[in-house]
Amino acid sequence: MKPFSREVSHDGRIYPITGFVDPHFAAVAEAFAANFAAGEEVGAAVAVTVEGRPVVDLWGGYTNATFDHPWQEDTIVNMMSVAKGVAALCIHMLADRHLLDVAAPVATYWPEFAAAGKEALPLRFVLDHRAGLPYLTGKLPRGSAYEAHAIADALARQAPVAPPGTDPQYHVMTQGYILGEIVRRVSGKTLGSFLREEIAVPLGLDYAIGLSETDQLRCANFLLASDNRLLAAIRAPDTPESIFWAQLSATEDFNSHAWRSAEIPSANGHGNPRAIARLYGALACGGEVDGVRLIGDDALARMTAEQHHLPERLVGRHYHQALGVVLNSPPVSYMGPNPLSFGHQGAGGAHGFADPGVKLGFSYAPNQFKSNPAIPTRHRLIDATFAALG
Known part of the structure; x- marks a missing residue:
């Protein structure tokens, strides 16, 4: 790769x-710069690997709404539900080691989960959003979201709100708490610790679920407009939308110390696209890169096998859903031309995916929340990437 440096302006701001x-991927850099020139970014980064080798690693703009702190090479940002794919990988790595079976009941590893008629509910329904536990039905105090054990205990006691295995309901927050508790009981580590020790350190990834005090200092602010629908849902009292977020702080803006330091495996993975592109690049190469094997062929095939393509009842989006990751599902989870590409998008724009056909890993992360679920800024980068491949 060659160094790239440019300044672009929009409305008088540089x-x-x-x-x-890589010179062959210069169009990606042009598309990235054009997003800023059009005024569609505050700060962002994008990275691409091909056959395990980095070909794009770009960052730009600012980490805050006052435009006075430039995005740095080591800046990290909340990538929201990109974390779901990472959390699922932790589960499939344990399955690859024969420490669990995704077809087995969750209660096999978490006996308390059998309460309220859930004794036969299989782990695979948690991974594909058909467990019937998309939100908590019982009241917990505001702030409970930062205490994983409190949410896990409540979910273990709760009856499904829909018959498991039927229509999917996107488990916005709850999926991660369930997977986290299973990882803890099977491995003896929290999901954040498992991620760090078994994935991030071996591959040299700058990505974490649960940030240290030091890492919080280099974290870009996640920017929500005051009229943002997601922010309104979080701060609303008892409305249908706020049920997803009722256990957060009433003033949560996704930049608090509590949010950044907690382990919320569905939603608060912080890192940079360089890390996620390398991770998915390894999966695109069959689960191994630079001599580090994360997962075997059988487990990877199981993880990426489509489970359903059904209308989703709560969020209303339609995915080709695999076991913890989604397959190429444009426009919301667009991953280029290959229908077998897989990964996970995050609310607001972040994305990470693997295209095993061309052994490509891709990731993009902005800090300004994008309200358009199609994320035009991201689509331009993806299109430029595949055009460069020829």
Whole structure:
């Protein structure tokens, strides 16, 4: 790769863009710069690997709404539900080691989960959002979301709100708490610790679920407009939408110390696209990169096998759903031309995916929440990436 540096302007404000790009992927750098020039970014980063080798690693703009702190090479940001794919990988790695079976009941590993008629509910229904536990029906105090054991205990006691295995209901927050508790009981580690020790450190990834005090200092602010629908849902009292978020702080803006330091495996993975592109690049190469094997062929095939393509009842989006990751599902989870590409998008724009056909890993992360679920800024980068491949 060659160094890339440019300044673009929009409405009189200068946006610095820096990084590295293989000359064959120069169009990705141009598309990235054009997003800033059009005024569609505050700060963002994008990374691409091909056959395990980085070909794009770019960052630009600012980490805050006052435009006075430029995005740095080591800046990290909340990538929201990108974390769901990472959390699922932790589960499938344990299955690859024959420490659990995704077809077995959750209660096999978590006996208390058998309460309220859930004794036969299989782990695979948690992974594909058909467990019938998309939100908590019982009241918990505000702030309970930062205490994983409190949510896990409540979910163990709760009866499904729909028959398991029927229509999917996107488990926005709850999926991660369930997977986290299973990882803890099977491995003896929290999901954040498992991720760090078994994935991030071996691969050199700058991505974590549960940030240290030091890492919080280099975290970009996640920017929600005051009229943002997601922010309104979080701060609403007892409305249908707020049921997803009722256990957060009433003033949560996704930049609090509590949010960043907690382990919320469905939603608060913080990192940069360099890390997620490398991770999915390894999966695109069959689960191994640079001599580090994360997962075997059988487990990877199981993880990426489509489970359903059914209308989703709560969020209303339609995915080709696999076991913890989604397959290429444009426009919301667009991953280029290959229908077998897989990964996970995050609310607001972040994305990470693997295209095993061309052994490609891709990731993009902005800090300004994008309300359009199609994320045009992201689509331009993906299209430029595949155009460069020819």
